[in-house]
Amino acid sequence: MIVAYYQGDTALHRLNPLAKLSAVLAGCTAVFLFGNVALVLGSLAGVIAVAYASDAGRVMDVMRSRFAVMLGLWLIAINALFTPAGRVLVTVPFYFFYLSITDAGLIMGVLYAARFLTVFLISALFVASTEPAALVYALMRRGLPYRYGFLLVLMLRFVPVFERERKMVSDAQKMRGLEIDKRGVRSMYRSLRYTVVPLIVSALQKTESLVMSMEGRAFGYRPDRTFTFEDHFGARDLVVTAVSWAVFALALVGRFSGWRLLNGATF
Amino acid sequence: MSVRNLSFTFDGELERALDNISLDIFAGEFVFLAGPSGCGKSTLAKAMAGYIPHVIEGETAGGVWIDGVDSRELDLSDIAVRVSMCQQDPEAQFCTLTVEDEVAFGPENLALPAAEVKRRAAAALADLKCTHLRGRDIFALSGGEQQRVAIASMLAMEPEVLILDEPTSSLDPDAAEEVWAAIEELRTRRGTTIVVIEHRFDRLLAHASRMIVMERGAVVMDGEPETVHRRYMEMLHPSWPELAAPLADGEARCSIRVKDLKFVVGEKAILRGVSFEARPGELIGVVGANGSGKTTFLSCLVGIARATSGEVEMEGLNAVLTRVSEIARKTGFVFQSPNHQLFESTVGDEVAFAARNFGLDRQARAREVMREYELLGYEGRHPLKLSHGEKRRVNLCSILPHDPEVILLDEPFIGQDAINSARILSDILRMKQAGKTVVMVAHDMEIVFRYCDRVVLFEGGRIVVDAPPAEAAKAIAEMGREAYLPGGGAS
Numbered sequence: 001m002i003v004a005y006y007q008g009d010t011a012l013h014r015l016n017p018l019a020k021l022s023a024v025l026a027g028c029t030a031v032f033l034f035g036n037v038a039l040v041l042g043s044l045a046g047v048i049a050v051a052y053a054s055d056a057g058r059v060m061d062v063m064r065s066r067f068a069v070m071l072g073l074w075l076i077a078i079n080a081l082f083t084p085a086g087r088v089l090v091t092v093p094f095y096f097f098y099l100s101i102t103d104a105g106l107i108m109g110v111l112y113a114a115r116f117l118t119v120f121l122i123s124a125l126f127v128a129s130t131e132p133a134a135l136v137y138a139l140m141r142r143g144l145p146y147r148y149g150f151l152l153v154l155m156l157r158f159v160p161v162f163e164r165e166r167k168m169v170s171d172a173q174k175m176r177g178l179e180i181d182k183r184g185v186r187s188m189y190r191s192l193r194y195t196v197v198p199l200i201v202s203a204l205q206k207t208e209s210l211v212m213s214m215e216g217r218a219f220g221y222r223p224d225r226t227f228t229f230e231d232h233f234g235a236r237d238l239v240v241t242a243v244s245w246a247v248f249a250l251a252l253v254g255r256f257s258g259w260r261l262l263n264g265a266t267f
Numbered sequence: 268m269s270v271r272n273l274s275f276t277f278d279g280e281l282e283r284a285l286d287n288i289s290l291d292i293f294a295g296e297f298v299f300l301a302g303p304s305g306c307g308k309s310t311l312a313k314a315m316a317g318y319i320p321h322v323i324e325g326e327t328a329g330g331v332w333i334d335g336v337d338s339r340e341l342d343l344s345d346i347a348v349r350v351s352m353c354q355q356d357p358e359a360q361f362c363t364l365t366v367e368d369e370v371a372f373g374p375e376n377l378a379l380p381a382a383e384v385k386r387r388a389a390a391a392l393a394d395l396k397c398t399h400l401r402g403r404d405i406f407a408l409s410g411g412e413q414q415r416v417a418i419a420s421m422l423a424m425e426p427e428v429l430i431l432d433e434p435t436s437s438l439d440p441d442a443a444e445e446v447w448a449a450i451e452e453l454r455t456r457r458g459t460t461i462v463v464i465e466h467r468f469d470r471l472l473a474h475a476s477r478m479i480v481m482e483r484g485a486v487v488m489d490g491e492p493e494t495v496h497r498r499y500m501e502m503l504h505p506s507w508p509e510l511a512a513p514l515a516d517g518e519a520r521c522s523i524r525v526k527d528l529k530f531v532v533g534e535k536a537i538l539r540g541v542s543f544e545a546r547p548g549e550l551i552g553v554v555g556a557n558g559s560g561k562t563t564f565l566s567c568l569v570g571i572a573r574a575t576s577g578e579v580e581m582e583g584l585n586a587v588l589t590r591v592s593e594i595a596r597k598t599g600f601v602f603q604s605p606n607h608q609l610f611e612s613t614v615g616d617e618v619a620f621a622a623r624n625f626g627l628d629r630q631a632r633a634r635e636v637m638r639e640y641e642l643l644g645y646e647g648r649h650p651l652k653l654s655h656g657e658k659r660r661v662n663l664c665s666i667l668p669h670d671p672e673v674i675l676l677d678e679p680f681i682g683q684d685a686i687n688s689a690r691i692l693s694d695i696l697r698m699k700q701a702g703k704t705v706v707m708v709a710h711d712m713e714i715v716f717r718y719c720d721r722v723v724l725f726e727g728g729r730i731v732v733d734a735p736p737a738e739a740a741k742a743i744a745e746m747g748r749e750a751y752l753p754g755g756g757a758s
Binding site: 229 | 352364380424600608620
């Protein structure tokens, strides 16, 4: 399951990229600062509600992907089996030792899984609803040096190009009898040897063309440049940003003040 | 612009790429710069645009004066507002992701006021008839649209001289004509001086006011286009091959049989019910606009693209169900880009590569093929260090040692000069005479109509014409698609 930006006109799409970035950073940090499992589960439910309310329901495919489900279950199992604290609920006998499942272990497992899924979903919502170039341009307009900003734009620009070229090389290999999709070290070596060289040659040629194109249009010759890209930062963006940082501040204060409502039970 | 006694040698090379060139280019001229591959045309263009010596390193003597100022005394941003250069591959020079951002990129770098940037971008898009594309993803445009956007993005710098390096080499005839019309209008409306590098003469001779021919880094002809072209043809004298013997009657076996082939990606139908047959010894030319489904059709024939529905039989194998590696044993496929299909470090290993992967001991056959294609002298050389034309011949040669029955060629003449094209064509005819079925996608209508047994025209994912050249020409003319006839695009 790969999450990618898709064009749309949902409430999330309409939010300013920087407001969304604030929400992502604050949200992801906060769920790791919260120790209360109910609060983290509530956060996860809230993010799922946002996903559906903003018609980004297709992002929920991420949550149903095998990777997400397996990792969630694995986190619960590992914590349940290897957390010694708390009241013992079940004891599992093995040949040479016993494994005890405790209430604290189960709660820790659910906590970690919920944190992971929340971060996973927040990030997926951000990626699916934010045009990468719009984010970079918004950052450049607010002080990111444009040379670094365009480095990011160029990386974004090359991703689909190289994916297409990799496919072209792979097709040419198949037609010349090279089967690199088999498993094993030899196949991996052949894949690297016969795929990397043509792609590097292509990349170097493209880089040369690109350098000429950029320099030929005066890139980098002036300390500042004009940006005609316009992004709107309205009241809604302001509210999202303010709420995000308020949640972050609350989580931070709660964490270090020992506020039980945020930190949950201790074992 | 004045070029005075300009010589240039690339770092690490012994031979001069430019050898004592002197010429003047006057305001408003439309200069056609011609010459065989590797003669120094692009290097001269890069010197005119200031990339030599500002970006590309090497040993330079003499120089280029722009508006009376030595280009070495100007920085590249000063040159950029006077001379702009569009490179061969428009996609490779895009720096942003949308049409609007790309066209505004240059003026934004000049730190012009935002209103002026917008005015320039709008004017450049309007002049190239691209206004309707402004919000589009640049990488989702067709080849012709990309080329026009690339030119618009240079035009937004408002240069006095615009240099175009093979602007239509990978475009279909319709798109090429769109680009030429836009360039001509640019000269008429803005008075921009135009310098165009091209291998193909037909369309350009009608537009150019001057033709310059280069050879081995030097200017050898310069003057009125018709006269220079005639003299150049006498000098060049490409040895176009004799017509191959016609297909023997009675050959009934089909090497390729396609019935109602459909190929759909998402909701987009690329092929919409294609039926086609080909027999051994046939050379079939496939023509059509970029995006009409030609390359996808070739990919479906070998199973690289799996048909959504319909039947595809290749040398008796069901290409919808059979593994690509099985089909590849009976098929040779030369893809469009030479570099993406060169894998080994010597020409000898490259030619034997496929046979070795198929577990066949064909070293002797590989040498025999190299001898036939006059590549034995290159056996120990690195394929990536060869010229564009030589790489193409290695590509052609590399699909033969395992003796495939069907040969598929995707645009074998792109970027080739007349001499290389003639050699490649001889190689293709040799394959046909050896009894192989050859299906060739090409934009060169002169070659297709003169040498192919059948001409197949694709349009919107369908075959709309499939007939011998004379009949195909008649049908295409009746459809009003003259761009797909020999010399059809020439005005």
